[in-house]
Amino acid sequence: MRTSRGDCRASRLPDRAGALASSAGCRRSRLTVSNPYDDLAPEYDKWITGDPACVPTVKFYLGWLAQAVGRIVEGGVGTGRIAIELARRNQLVTGIDISAPMLSIARDRARLLGPECTLSLCQMDLLRLGLRSVDFFILPFRTIGHFVSHDERLQVFNQIFGSLAPGGRFVFDHYVPDLAWARENHCRPLRMFTEEAGAVRLEIWDTYEFDFARSLLNCAVDVVRNRRSSEASELHEPSRRTVAFTFSWLAPDEVRELAAVTGFDVEAHYGDFNEGPFNAQSEQQIWVLRRPLGRGP
Ligand SMILES: C[S@@+](CC[C@H](N)C(=O)[O-])C[C@H]1O[C@@H](n2cnc3c(N)ncnc32)[C@H](O)[C@@H]1O
Incomplete structure (x- = not known):
């Protein structure tokens, strides 16, 4: 088993405390940190079990990528629950995350994989990727929701577009707010x-x-x-x-606009984790965006 920085380039990590500052509201005292996952890491895997999308998310990405050939990057890899299963299947995976404590848990888990499995893990900011030639870029479990302004989301879309090889796919999910x-x-x-x-x-x-x-x-x-x-x-x-x-959270119309501005084609838009079509009753929005062929880096 190898866990390495591979070809990942370290990015300068931003202080996002401003973006995370809480407004006065139902809580009187809050701890706002530059990256909340640094503090959530020890309990992350327990915490997410209370979320109904916890298991369906993993099943969706593993199923969708079952036949995938090429280089897969998971953005916001967290403790590695998806990337590790991909690596176990001998798929070529890189997991990136901004949080060192989350990555540390992923690395400990990855060490338990067999020597034939390769998972690269590296600390990197989705706002400053600088990757190239990725075939599949996945952003599971609503990680896009951590980018709280339209401009930030546009930057993430642009960074992912630039990381993909022509024909490469960007797959991500979010809920439709009830x-x-x-x-x-x-x-x-x-x-x-x-x-x-x-x-x-x-x-x-x-x-x-x-x-x-x-x-x-x-x-x-x-x-x-x-x-x-x-x-x-x-x-x-x-x-x-x-x-x-x-x-x-973001409206499907905003995703279509972000995709169009960035240059992505919308290849699929699912409304649930079983790949059912999106409609007005859908509780999830799961997107497969494709970088068109013929637009080189
Ligand atoms: C909701 S968790 C998802 C973790 C994992 N994909 C899963 O399904 O369990 C979001 C992850 O995104 C990471 N993250 C948040 N902002 C990031 C950024 N700007 N760059 C890279 N990773 C980021 C967090 O540290 C966290 O591990």
Whole structure:
């Protein structure tokens, strides 16, 4: 097994604290960090199990790429749950992420793969890629939502377009916001994960503060640990860590516009993780964009 920086070029990592700054709202104290995933990394794999799209996302990308031949890059590879399965199938994969702690978990996992599997992992910013000749660029699990302005999303589209070989595909997903659900759950803590391990009870809660006018939400993730003392059955004061970040959703029309401006052709637009067609009732939007042949780098 090899985990290497390969041909990845280190990019200067931006301080995105400004973009992540939270507005005054349902939370009084928030920890806003330059990259929330640095703080979320230890609990990431547990946290996401509370998301209904957690498993379907993996199945979709593994299924869609089953016959793929060529170089695959996963943007925002996180702890590697998709890239590692691709590498296990001997596909040629590079995972990139801005978060060193997330990559560190991915590297530990990748070391458990057999020597015949190759997965390159490198720290890189999606806003400054500088890659070339990629055949498939995937951006799973709504990572596009971390780019909270139209300009940032356009930059990501341009960077990915420039990274692809002519004919290469850019595949990504996001949800279609359910505004009725959002209004009902605005500022309401939602349990994402609970675990009793020995004397410790771990709970992870999400709270979303929606900004409907700007298609944004401030997400606060609370990681709460209650420790039960061994002598008595009383609980110690719980430890609580809050990680906050701003996230965006985007309208399908914006994706079409971004694709057109960047130069992508829309090859497929699915409305669910089973590759059903997109329609007005769809809860997901999954896009396959293709860099046309004949537009060289
Ligand atoms: C929602 S997680 C998805 C992780 C993984 N793809 C999965 O399916 O579990 C988003 C990932 O994108 C990464 N990320 C966020 N902004 C980034 C940026 N500007 N450049 C590179 N990675 C970024 C985060 O560090 C995080 O690991």
